[in-house]
Amino acid sequence: MKRTIFDEDHEAFRRTCAAFVDRKLRPHQEKHIANHEFGREVWLELGRQGLLGLNVPEAYGGSATGDPRFSLVLAEELAKLAFAYSSCVGIHMDCVAPYLVDLGTEEQKQRWLPGFCSGEIITALALTEPSGGSDLAALKTTAERRDEGWILNGSKTFITNGYSADLIVVAARTSPEKGAKGISLFAVEATMPGFERGRKLDKVGQPEADTSELFFADVRLTTDNLLGEVDRGFGYMMQRLVGERIGSAVNNLAHARQILDETLVYAKERMAFGQPVGSFQANKFTLAELVTKAEVAQAFVDACVMESVQHTLTAVDAAKAKWWSAQVQNEIIDACLQLWGGYGYMNEYRVGRAYSDARVAKIWAGSNEIMKELIGRDLGL
Numbered sequence: 001m002k003r004t005i006f007d008e009d010h011e012a013f014r015r016t017c018a019a020f021v022d023r024k025l026r027p028h029q030e031k032h033i034a035n036h037e038f039g040r041e042v043w044l045e046l047g048r049q050g051l052l053g054l055n056v057p058e059a060y061g062g063s064a065t066g067d068p069r070f071s072l073v074l075a076e077e078l079a080k081l082a083f084a085y086s087s088c089v090g091i092h093m094d095c096v097a098p099y100l101v102d103l104g105t106e107e108q109k110q111r112w113l114p115g116f117c118s119g120e121i122i123t124a125l126a127l128t129e130p131s132g133g134s135d136l137a138a139l140k141t142t143a144e145r146r147d148e149g150w151i152l153n154g155s156k157t158f159i160t161n162g163y164s165a166d167l168i169v170v171a172a173r174t175s176p177e178k179g180a181k182g183i184s185l186f187a188v189e190a191t192m193p194g195f196e197r198g199r200k201l202d203k204v205g206q207p208e209a210d211t212s213e214l215f216f217a218d219v220r221l222t223t224d225n226l227l228g229e230v231d232r233g234f235g236y237m238m239q240r241l242v243g244e245r246i247g248s249a250v251n252n253l254a255h256a257r258q259i260l261d262e263t264l265v266y267a268k269e270r271m272a273f274g275q276p277v278g279s280f281q282a283n284k285f286t287l288a289e290l291v292t293k294a295e296v297a298q299a300f301v302d303a304c305v306m307e308s309v310q311h312t313l314t315a316v317d318a319a320k321a322k323w324w325s326a327q328v329q330n331e332i333i334d335a336c337l338q339l340w341g342g343y344g345y346m347n348e349y350r351v352g353r354a355y356s357d358a359r360v361a362k363i364w365a366g367s368n369e370i371m372k373e374l375i376g377r378d379l380g381l
C-alpha cells in the first residue's frame, strides 16, 4: 500500500538522508560495531549536513522545520541500515531537543543549541536508574537544595549516548515528600566535577550504539542547569514521552520492513528441492502474512504521525502504536530469520543482527506491559 503522509519535500529529504547513510555510515559499520559507538566524527558530519537541527529554531543554528516528518524520515533511513543509528540520533534530536527548546531559558539555548546542531554537543536523556525504569515516579537520584543551587547524587543506567554525551538531561528528586510532584530536570554538563561514566554496556544487540551507566557524586548545580520549573519534571517527561513513543514506532516499522524486503529477495533466490524457498506454500503464506502485518501496522502508525503533525496525538494512541509496532517488528524479523535458515543465525548476516537489535523495542521507552497499562487505564480498567 502506498504511503500518503509524505510529499515531494519529504521524499527529496529522504534521498539526502539515504545518501548520507550510504556514504558516511554503511562503509564504516563494522568499525562502529567493534567500537560500540559510531564516534564523534559521525555526529559532526550529521551536523555539517544540517541533519541535527531539524527541531531547533534557526536563531540557534537549526532549521526549525516545524514538521516532525522530516526527522522521522531521517530516522527511517538510519533504521534501515541498523536500529542503533536511529536510536542514538533519535535520542538526541527527537527526545532531548524538545526539553532544551521548550524548557530552556534564552541563556541556556544560546549556550547549548548551536553545539547541539553542529554535533559538537552530543546529548543523552537520563531517566532510568538501576532500581527501575518503568516506575519513573519512584526514581532515587536526588538534587538537594544547597545555598543558591542543588547537590546532585545518584546514578542512571542503560543511557543511550551515555558514554559520549557532553550534555545530559537528568531527572532527579528535588522534593522527596512530594512523590511524582517532587521531580525536576537538570541539564548536566559532562565536565562538571562529580560526574562519571561507567563502561560501555555489553548489550544483546545494537552494538553500534553506546549505552552507559552514569554516576553523580555531589555534582554542584545552579539555576543555569535547571530545565523549566522546580518539581514539574514528571509532567514535562510525560508530555514528551508521546513524541518519543511515536518516534520509536516509526523506527520499529522501518527496521522490520527493510529486513522483510531483503528477505523477499532472498526467498526468491535461495533454492531447496529444486525451487525457491519462498515458493513453498508455507513460506509464501508466511511472507504474505508478514507483508500484511507490516502494511496494516504502518497505516496506524502513519495516522498517528499525522496526528502528531497536527498536535492532536494522544498518549494512549502513541502507546498503541509503540507496543504494537514493536510486537510486529519482532514477529516479522523472527519469521524472516527462519527463512534465511542457518545463515540467519550468523552475525555476519543482517537478519541475525536485526533480530538481536529489535528485541529491546518491546522494553525501552516504556515496555509493552507499561503501554498496555496506559491503554487499559484509558478503558476505565
Ligand SMILES: Cc1cc2nc3c(=O)[nH]c(=O)nc-3n(C[C@H](O)[C@H](O)[C@H](O)COP(=O)(O)OP(=O)(O)OC[C@H]3O[C@@H](n4cnc5c(N)ncnc54)[C@H](O)[C@@H]3O)c2cc1C
Binding pocket: 091, 124, 125, 126, 127, 128, 129, 131, 132, 133, 134, 135, 157, 158, 159, 160, 161, 203, 211, 360, 363, 364, 365, 366, 367, 368, 369, 370, 373
Ligand atoms: C539498550 C537500552 C537503551 C536504553 N536507553 C535509555 C535512555 O537513553 N534513557 C533512559 O532513561 N532509559 C533508557 N533505557 C531504559 C529503558 O527505558 C528501561 O529499561 C525500561 O523503561 C524498563 O525499565 P527496567 O529495565 O528498569 O525494567 P523494570 O521497570 O524493572 O521492569 C521489569 C519488567 O517488569 C515489567 N513491569 C514493570 N511494571 C509493570 C506493571 N505495572 N505491569 C506489568 N508489568 C510491569 C516491565 O514491563 C518489565 O518487563 C534503555 C534501555 C535499554 C535496554
